[in-house]
Amino acid sequence: MQPKYKMIYDELKEAISEGEYGPGAKLPDEITLCQIYACSRMTVKKALDILVEEGLIYRKQGQGSFVLNKAMSTAPYQYEEFPIGGFDRSRHDExxxxxxxxxxxxxxxxxxxxxxxxxxxxxxxxxxxxxxxxxxxxxxxxxxxxxxxxxxxxxxxxxxxxxxxxxxxxxxxxxxxxxxxxxxxxxxxxxxxxxxxxxxxxxxxxxxxxxxxxxxxxxxxxxxxxxxxxxxxxxxx
Structure with a gap:
């Protein structure tokens, strides 16, 4: 049986991918999610943390969690281009x-x-x-x-x-x-x-x-x- 936080994460991610929560939409607050899934706030927070790390949602202090615009991409492949920050400093160029x-x-x-x-x-x-x-x-x-x-x-x-x-x-x-x-x-x-x-x-x-x-x-x-x-x-x- 998978951990409860993983189930919450999977269901929220699926809802975002299918457009139930569109770009900019606010997710249910942590207390509501605790009630829906009959779990602790720590469990809900862990699921939301993973969604943040994956770039699917962002948090606004005192306001809640919202879906990022880029989360709606349905392309079969994801592409990562260019190092964050613009330049690869591992090179020896000045x-x-x-x-x-x-x-x-x-x-x-x-x-x-x-x-x-x-x-x-x-x-x-x-x-x-x-x-x-x-x-x-x-x-x-x-x-x-x-x-x-x-x-x-x-x-x-x-x-x-x-x-x-x-x-x-x-x-x-x-x-x-x-x-x-x-x-x-x-x-x-x-x-x-x-x-x-x-x-x-x-x-x-x-x-x-x-x-x-x-x-x-x-x-x-x-x-x-x-x-x-x-x-x-x-x-x-």
């Missing part, structure tokens, strides 16, 4: 960051939706050029909630935001949802990345999540077509 723009702005409707914020909440608006061995590789445009990730400075941007989040703020980065697409290079790509007008870029849209399921980053990275590659693997469900 990685540099050049700040092109750094300001506070108010979340647009699109940014607010991606980061689960209210429209016009303050966000960091960061534009950086990333270089390998002094060569321009990618332009990153990043939005982060000021309330969730306090204290970002130019010094942090010149090093690693992710290291700052994990080491200084003691938060754990867990997962990212990424969408890649080909695009025609624009004037900024020509000027900053050194591309010609007819050359393309690969744009990667990313929403990154902490281990509690809360999104902390919404970004667009525009990569040089001739200096970027990705490796994927697939898992049959």
């Amino acid at each position: 990685v540099e960051s050049k700040i092109l723009e750094f300001k506070l702005s108010f979340a647009s409707k699109e940014v607010a939706h991606a980061l689960h914020l209210k429209e016009n909440e303050p966000v960091y608006d960061i534009l950086r050029l990333r270089l390998y061995d002094h060569e321009p590789y990618v332009i990153e445009h990043t939005y982060m909630p000021v309330s969730l990730i306090p204290g970002i400075t130019e010094d942090v941007l010149n090093r690693s935001i992710y290291a700052y989040i994990e080491h200084d703020l003691n938060m754990h980065i867990a997962s990212a949802q990424q969408t890649s697409r080909a695009d025609i290079s624009n004037e900024q790509d020509h000027e900053v990345l050194g591309l010609k007008a007819i050359e393309p870029v690969l744009e990667v849209e990313q929403i990154a999540y902490l281990d509690n399921g809360i999104p902390f980053e919404y970004s667009f990275s525009r990569h040089r077509f001739d200096k970027f590659k990705f490796t994927s693997f697939s898992l049959r469900r």
Whole structure:
């Protein structure tokens, strides 16, 4: 007989996959789930923790658990592309960051939706050029909630935001949802990345999540077509 938490997890996951709980839908609260399954709150919490770790739901303090937009994917394969954080630091190349723009702005409707914020909440608006061995590789445009990730400075941007989040703020980065697409290079790509007008870029849209399921980053990275590659693997469900 399987453990009770596994049964709760399986049934909630199936309900999410079949659309009973659609993107953004709120799951029953922990007390209600305890009553439904005649179990302890610790058992329910364990089931919900697994759903958070798998990127199916996220929690809002004092409000409950909600289904992530990406949880509704029904494709027969899942693809994992690009290391979280953009660059594989296991390589021996020298990685540099050049700040092109750094300001506070108010979340647009699109940014607010991606980061689960209210429209016009303050966000960091960061534009950086990333270089390998002094060569321009990618332009990153990043939005982060000021309330969730306090204290970002130019010094942090010149090093690693992710290291700052994990080491200084003691938060754990867990997962990212990424969408890649080909695009025609624009004037900024020509000027900053050194591309010609007819050359393309690969744009990667990313929403990154902490281990509690809360999104902390919404970004667009525009990569040089001739200096970027990705490796994927697939898992049959």
